[in-house]
Amino acid sequence: MKILVALKRVADPANHNKVKIPAAGDKIDTAGLEWQINPFDLYALETALRLTEDGKAPKTRLGEVVAVTLGPAETETNLRSALATGADRAIRVDTTDDALDGRLVAAALQKLVEEEKPDLVLMGKQVVDGENNYVGQALAELLDWPMATFAATIKEEAGGLLVGREVDGGVSTLRVKFPAVVTVDLRIVAPDSVRSSKTAEGFKYPYEEVRFAPLPAIMQAKKKPLAVKKLADLVGGATLSSKYVKFEAPPARKAGVKVKDVQELVQKLATEAKAI
Amino acid sequence: MAPTVIDARNLEFLLYEQFGVESLTEHAPFTDHSRETFDLALATAHKLGREVLWPPFREMDQEPPVLIDGRVRVHPSIRALLRECGQGGWINADVPVAHGGLQIPRTVMTAFRAILAAANYSTSVFPALTAGAAHLLASFGAEELGALYLPKMYAGEWQGTMALTEPQAGSSLSDIRTRATPTTEGHYLIHGQKIFISAARHDQAENGVNLLLARIDGAPAGVKGISLFVVPDRRPTDSGLVDNDVTCTSVYHKVGYRGAPITQLSLGDAGDCRGWLVGQPHSGLRYMFQMMNEARIEVGLGATAIASAAYHAALDYARHRPQGRPITSKDPAQAQVPIIEHADVKRMLLFQRAVVEGSLSLVLQCTHYSDLAQTLQGDARERCELLLDLLTPAAKSYPAEQAILAVSQGLQCLGGYGYCADFALEQYYRDVRIHTIHEGTTGIQALDLLGRKVVRDGGKAMFLFLDEVGTSISEARGVAGLGAHAAQLQAALDRLTAVTQHLTGLALEGKIDLFLADATLYLEVFGTVAVAWQWLRQAMTAERGLERDPSEADARFYRSKLSAFRFFFAYELPKVEGPAARLLDSDGLTLKTEEELFA
Numbered sequence: 099m100k101i102l103v104a105l106k107r108v109a110d111p112a113n114h115n116k117v118k119i120p121a122a123g124d125k126i127d128t129a130g131l132e133w134q135i136n137p138f139d140l141y142a143l144e145t146a147l148r149l150t151e152d153g154k155a156p157k158t159r160l161g162e163v164v165a166v167t168l169g170p171a172e173t174e175t176n177l178r179s180a181l182a183t184g185a186d187r188a189i190r191v192d193t194t195d196d197a198l199d200g201r202l203v204a205a206a207l208q209k210l211v212e213e214e215k216p217d218l219v220l221m222g223k224q225v226v227d228g229e230n231n232y233v234g235q236a237l238a239e240l241l242d243w244p245m246a247t248f249a250a251t252i253k254e255e256a257g258g259l260l261v262g263r264e265v266d267g268g269v270s271t272l273r274v275k276f277p278a279v280v281t282v283d284l285r286i287v288a289p290d291s292v293r294s295s296k297t298a299e300g301f302k303y304p305y306e307e308v309r310f311a312p313l314p315a316i317m318q319a320k321k322k323p324l325a326v327k328k329l330a331d332l333v334g335g336a337t338l339s340s341k342y343v344k345f346e347a348p349p350a351r352k353a354g355v356k357v358k359d360v361q362e363l364v365q366k367l368a369t370e371a372k373a374i
Numbered sequence: 375m376a377p378t379v380i381d382a383r384n385l386e387f388l389l390y391e392q393f394g395v396e397s398l399t400e401h402a403p404f405t406d407h408s409r410e411t412f413d414l415a416l417a418t419a420h421k422l423g424r425e426v427l428w429p430p431f432r433e434m435d436q437e438p439p440v441l442i443d444g445r446v447r448v449h450p451s452i453r454a455l456l457r458e459c460g461q462g463g464w465i466n467a468d469v470p471v472a473h474g475g476l477q478i479p480r481t482v483m484t485a486f487r488a489i490l491a492a493a494n495y496s497t498s499v500f501p502a503l504t505a506g507a508a509h510l511l512a513s514f515g516a517e518e519l520g521a522l523y524l525p526k527m528y529a530g531e532w533q534g535t536m537a538l539t540e541p542q543a544g545s546s547l548s549d550i551r552t553r554a555t556p557t558t559e560g561h562y563l564i565h566g567q568k569i570f571i572s573a574a575r576h577d578q579a580e581n582g583v584n585l586l587l588a589r590i591d592g593a594p595a596g597v598k599g600i601s602l603f604v605v606p607d608r609r610p611t612d613s614g615l616v617d618n619d620v621t622c623t624s625v626y627h628k629v630g631y632r633g634a635p636i637t638q639l640s641l642g643d644a645g646d647c648r649g650w651l652v653g654q655p656h657s658g659l660r661y662m663f664q665m666m667n668e669a670r671i672e673v674g675l676g677a678t679a680i681a682s683a684a685y686h687a688a689l690d691y692a693r694h695r696p697q698g699r700p701i702t703s704k705d706p707a708q709a710q711v712p713i714i715e716h717a718d719v720k721r722m723l724l725f726q727r728a729v730v731e732g733s734l735s736l737v738l739q740c741t742h743y744s745d746l747a748q749t750l751q752g753d754a755r756e757r758c759e760l761l762l763d764l765l766t767p768a769a770k771s772y773p774a775e776q777a778i779l780a781v782s783q784g785l786q787c788l789g790g791y792g793y794c795a796d797f798a799l800e801q802y803y804r805d806v807r808i809h810t811i812h813e814g815t816t817g818i819q820a821l822d823l824l825g826r827k828v829v830r831d832g833g834k835a836m837f838l839f840l841d842e843v844g845t846s847i848s849e850a851r852g853v854a855g856l857g858a859h860a861a862q863l864q865a866a867l868d869r870l871t872a873v874t875q876h877l878t879g880l881a882l883e884g885k886i887d888l889f890l891a892d893a894t895l896y897l898e899v900f901g902t903v904a905v906a907w908q909w910l911r912q913a914m915t916a917e918r919g920l921e922r923d924p925s926e927a928d929a930r931f932y933r934s935k936l937s938a939f940r941f942f943f944a945y946e947l948p949k950v951e952g953p954a955a956r957l958l959d960s961d962g963l964t965l966k967t968e969e970e971l972f973a
Contacts, residue, residue, distance in 0.1 A: 112375060130927045175413070182414050304457060307425060313463035313476050316414040317406055 099161035099254075099294075101146040102216040103185065104207055105139040107169060107176050108227040119345045125196065126345060135176050138222020142282050144308045145292050146220050147184045149254060152296035153303055160296060162186050166210060168193055168203055174324060182311035182319035193329040199340045202333055204236035209332040211241060217276040218259070223248045223283050234281035244274040250285040253293045376424040377690065379492035379683035383931055385416065385485050388735055392915045393742045398479050401749035403471065412482045418462065419486040423493030426455050431494045434633030435801050439576065441625045446576040446635045452500050453578035455490075459501040460530020465508065473512035474524060481741040484675060488734065491679035495805055496633025498679075500533065502672060503573050507534025507585045510665045511604060514653035522610050523583050533579035536665065537568045537586035537605070537639065544570070545818050547659065548596045552588040552641065554603060554649055564588055564605055564649040565642040570812075574637045575607060575622035581615060582607035584639070585665075586649065587658050594656065602658035603649035605641065619647035630804025667763070669813045670770035671740050677777035677809035678733040681784075684802040685726040688784035691797070692719050695788075713787070722783040724941040728909075729780040731935075732942060733773035735908035740769045757838055764827045764835040765904060767819035772901030774809035775816060781806045820893035823900060829878055836874065843867055843907045850910050853917050859943050863906050866950055870903050873957045880960060888962050895953035906947045913939040 109117055110132040118127040135143075143165065150161030165180040167173050168191040177188040191206055211219060224231035238245035250269065251262035258275040264283050274280070285291060289302035311319075357363045367373045389395045395412065398404045430451045439448045459465050468483040469475025490498040508527040511520055526532040543549035552566025566588060575582055584605045593599030608615035621640045628636060641647045653661055696710035713719045740762055747758035785792035785799040792799045810816045828836050843863070850860035877896065881889040916932040916939070924932065 130925065178410055179414060179417065305454070310421060310458050310462050311414055311418050312461055313411075313415065313467050313478065316411050316418070317476065319414065320408055320410050 099150055099218065100164070100214070100216045101149060101161065101218045101220055102164045102166060102207075102211060102214055103139070103143050103146045103180070104203075104219065104221040104233065105143065105165055105167045105176060105180060106136045106203075106222075106225050107133045107167065107173050108136045108225055110134050111137070111226050119347050123344045123346060125342070128195070133172070133176065135180070136222050136225045136227070138224060138226070138282065138284070140222075140308045141284065141287050142220040142222050143180055143183060143185065145249075145252060145282050145286050146218075147309065148292035148297075148303070149218075149252065149294045151294060152298070153294075153301050154298060159184075159186070160294065164189065164214060164216065166191070166207070168198060168206060168329065170194055177324055178319050179311065181322045181324070182316040183309060184311075184315065185322075187323040187325070189325045189327060191327050191329050191332060197329065197338070199338050200230055200232035200236060201339045202329075202336060204233050204240055205336060206329060206332040207233070207237050208240040210327075211237070215277075217278075219243075219277075219279045221279075221281055223281040234279055238279040241277075241279070243277055243279050245279045245281075246272045246274050247281045248283045249280050250283050250288075251291045252280065252282075252286065254295045376428040376493070378686045379423065379428070380489055380679065380686070381682070382416070382420065384731060384734070384935075385488070387915065387919075387931070387935070388738050388912075389481065389485055391919060392735070392911060393481060393738060395479055395481050395742070395745070398481075398745055398749060403477050403748055404479055404745070406476075407478055407482075411478065415467075415478065415482060415486055416489065418464075419489035422455070422458060423489050426451060426458060427490055427494035427497045430497075430633075432798065432801065434494070434496055435630070435805075438628075438632035439625055439635035441622060441637075444575070444622060446574070446622055446625055446637060448573075448576045448578050448635060449497070449633060450578060452497055452576070452633075455497055456500055456504070456530035456533070456579060458530075460528065463528075465501050465505045465530055466528040469505075469509060469512060469528075473509075473520075474528065479741075479745040481738055481745050484671075484738060484741045487672065488675055488679050488682075491676050492683045494633065495676055495680050496631055499634050499676075500573055500578075501530065503536065504530070504532070504534035504583075506665050506669055506672075507536060507583060509668070510585050510602070510661060511583075511652060513664060514602070514657075514661045515604065519604060519650055519652070523604065523606070526581065527583060531579065532581040532583050532606075533573055533576060535571055535574045535582060535584045536662075536669075537571050537574070537584045538662065539570045540567055541569055545815060547587070547600070550587055550589060550600055552586070554588040554590045554601060554651075556590065561648040561650055562588075562590070562603060563642060563645065564603065564647040565645075568639040568641065570626070571637050571639050572634055572812075574635070574639055575620070576635060582620070584620065585652070585662075586641075587662060588649065590651075590655055597659050599656055600658040601655050602652040602661050604652055605647065605649040609648055619644045629807055630801065631808045632805075666813060667766050670766050670819070671737055673809050673813045674733065674737045674769045674771075674773040677773040677806060678730055678737060680802050680806040680809075681726065681733070681773070681777035681780040682730045684781040684784035684799060684806070685723070685730055687798050687802070688726065688787040689714075689723055691788050691791075692723060719787055721945075722787050724938060725783050725945065726780045727938040728942040728946055729773075729776040731912070731938060732905040732909050732946075733776065735912055736765070736769050736772065736905050739908060740765050760835040761838055761842065764823075764839055767823040767827065767897060768901040768904045770813065771810070771816045771819045771897055772905055775898070775901075777806050777809065816897065817894055820897040821890060824877065824893040824896045825890050828874060829881065833874075833878070839904075840867065840871065843903070846907055846911055846914070850914055853914055856910070856913055856917065859910060859913065859939075862943055862947060863903075863910055866903050866906060866947055869950060869954050870899055873899060873954050876958055876960070887965055888960055891962060891965050892953075892957055892960075895957055898953050899950045899957070902947060902950050906942065909939045909942045 113132055120127050146163045163185045165177055165185040165188045181188055221234050246261035248263045249261045250264045253260040261272045263270045288306050396409045399407045430449050434449045439446050463476055466475040467478045468480045471477050504527050508524055527534050540550055554562035554564055556562055586603045586605045587600050588603055589599050590601050606618050607620045609618045619642055621643055622637050623640050624638045626636045692714040693712055695713050697713045699708055743758040743762040747755045781802045785803050788797055788799055791797050847860045847864050850856040877889055916935040919932045
């Protein structure tokens with residue numbers, strides 16, 4: 099199986115207080131931010147690795163995983179880290195963060211998919227910076243491929259996947275045929291969430307997170323192919339179709355108040371907080 | 375979420391800007407590596423620290439290991455770490471390729487281990503102990519012997535331990551009594567008792583591999599009759615693992631560092647404990663000292679790492695705890711200020727940084743000499759080896775002794791809460807106490823430094839050290855703003871030289887007891903001067919950084935580095951005066967204090 103994994107870099111969510119908005123409010127000030135791969139996209143990478151191995155003998159790779167990102171040269175650090183974690187090769191589409199929106203990313207990915215012809219495109223269900231949840235669906239639409247979003251379990255079947263999706267009130271199970279687009283949710287990295295065609299019955303991974311990069315793979319990562327493409331070569335003269343009007347920091351938390359009894363609490367919850 | 379326990383920017387500063395570890399990759403045996411490899415390795419360490427080591431940190435202290443049915447029950451996260459380190463290649467990472475390793479520079483792996491140790495020191499020792507034992511076996515054991523054990527140890531499946539101490543032989547290893555009786559089948563039968571054995575017989579590894587010191591029957595008395603053996607808990611045979619008569623008889627209750635068990639072992643109770651000789655008979659102590667010297671630097675690192683975690687915890691508290699008002703403006707209507715605004719709290723925080731970052735620099739200086747030696751030949755190589763050898767007792771003891779004081783000041787920043795289990799400081803305070811004791815107490819390090827390393831070969835290593843520090847002082851004289859500090863360090867270095875001459879003079883007169891009576895004070899002076907040298911080097915590196923038109927964040931980092939540097943020279947370096955004066959006096963006060971005078 100050949101899988102293309104789309105990765106987006108985001109400001110380290112653990113350091114969210116470093117995100118600054120200039121007085122003009124026209125952009126996010128990215129100076130000094132620490133970047134890392136969007137956690138949901140990392141789960142997609144882990145899913146791709148699990149789908150292309152027998153969990154009992156993960157050193158033998160049974161398919162190809164291609165990691166893709168769009169961004170400036172420094173995003174190659176993120177791609178190298180994906181290569182060290184186990185991806186076979188990587189593609190960077192050279193551009194800057196402010197030259198992108200979801201629609202352009204989906205259009206660029208469409209061209210890459212047409213060139214690479216993967217059986218499956220995986221990515222996170224959303225990004226943790228702008229909380230957008232768009233590119234996977236848009237890409238499936240552009241490709242006219244079947245799609246399954248918010249995957250919590252994936253089982254490989256002949257010619258496709260059986261995907262358990264987390265939805266309000268339960269799990270919806272979809273059968274998708276290759277080629278397909280799947281976006282993944284947090285629980286996809288649980289020990290027994292992903293089953294490739296080689297995964298033995300009852301096998302569980304001994305961890306429930308994204309795997310650690312082993313030193314031999316870290317040493318090989320710099321030798322793995324990393325291609326660079328120009329955004330314009332993929333999307334021509336297409337321009338941004340969405341525009342950010344203004345950025346504002348969330349309002350600072352207000353001081354609390356003391357209520358004198360339960361009655362007042364209930365009343366405030368109902369009328370002021372409108373929580374009940 | 376895991377808190378900050380170590381400053382990643384400072385590690386980068388030391389590795390790349392101060393020691394230039396990237397340039398090691400231009401030379402064999404490090405040419406397979408690059409800055410990219412190092413960055414990814416450190417990123418993995420941070421992730422392991424956050425996800426595997428930190429979460430059970432408090433729990434492991436509250437529920438220490440217990441002995442159940444002959445096995446020591448330790449926290450299950452230890453299996454996860456051993457597995458990750460095994461599968462990740464981190465146990466054999468800095469082992470030479472010829473011994474099955476990946477030969478990443480030791481300096482980088484030392485930074486890697488610092489990150490793990492800061493997240494949870496107890497857990498971090500398990501893979502480190504296996505690495506030390508495996509390295510010993512790989513260096514001196516026969517190839518067939520290594521082939522039986524090393525792959526399993528490198529894979530993190532078998533736990534390595536070091537079995538040296540016995541009830542009557544701790545600091546005095548020459549008094550070891552454990553016996554090894556030769557058999558006609560190639561192995562020896564082992565009989566004896568070992569105490570204080572870390573990480574032995576625990577339940578999160580499939581097997582234990584004890585590197586053990588014993589005397590072959592009829593061996594000469596003293597250190598010249600000690601041999602090194604591999605004694606597995608369960609021995610590998612054609613039909614699988616067979617019990618090897620190694621019994622854990624108790625687990626010690628400790629002050630801190632409680633996640634890692636320290637055990638008592640009884641060997642050969644049923645007469646069937648088999649050991650295999652490593653290398654030549656009667657050479658065990660020499661072999662063991664290779665491991666021991668490496669382990670001593672790891673101890674300095676462990677102390678530094680705990681003090682680093684404690685510093686970050688104290689800093690976080692000091693920034694968020696409002697208490698009191700500026701001394702010049704006591705208006706009660708004014709809001710209270712965070713305690714970091716008070717000069718005395720700043721002093722305590724600066725002291726912690728001065729200790730942590732000075733110690734880390736000294737430890738990495740040692741491992742950098744070790745790496746450089748690998749890339750060099752002849753005299754240049756010998757120079758690095760001698761400096762490493764000389765600095766090792768200081769790189770163990772300065773961090774170990776000062777980290778106790780640093781963590782104590784961290785605890786002090788929290789006032790009453792520092793003394794309570796609501797915050798981690800009390801645990802760091804207990805955890806850090808081990809380091810002046812294990813792998814040779816401070817007293818033993820002092821004898822090693824003054825009695826052996828300073829005087830060996832006519833003081834050759836000491837002259838090299840004076841030359842190294844002198845070179846840095848000359849460089850610093852040319853840097854604007856550092857001239858006075860350079861002069862201050864030169865004066866301290868002259869003082870150290872005078873003290874050394876005075877003491878070696880006593881040795882030449884045959885007054886050996888007087889020469890060594892206050893060796894610990896000598897170690898204190900030597901260590902402080904060595905760390906001051908490291909601070910001067912860091913200051914020069916920071917000044918160079920500021921000249922390169924740094925980003926705002928980098929400029930702030932360099933300025934903060936310089937402020938901790940100035941603190942060290944103002945508050946810490948002057949402390950050498952007291953012990954130096956005492957050492958020059960040599961009235962033999964302690965020697966003359968008879969036992970009966972201890973009322």
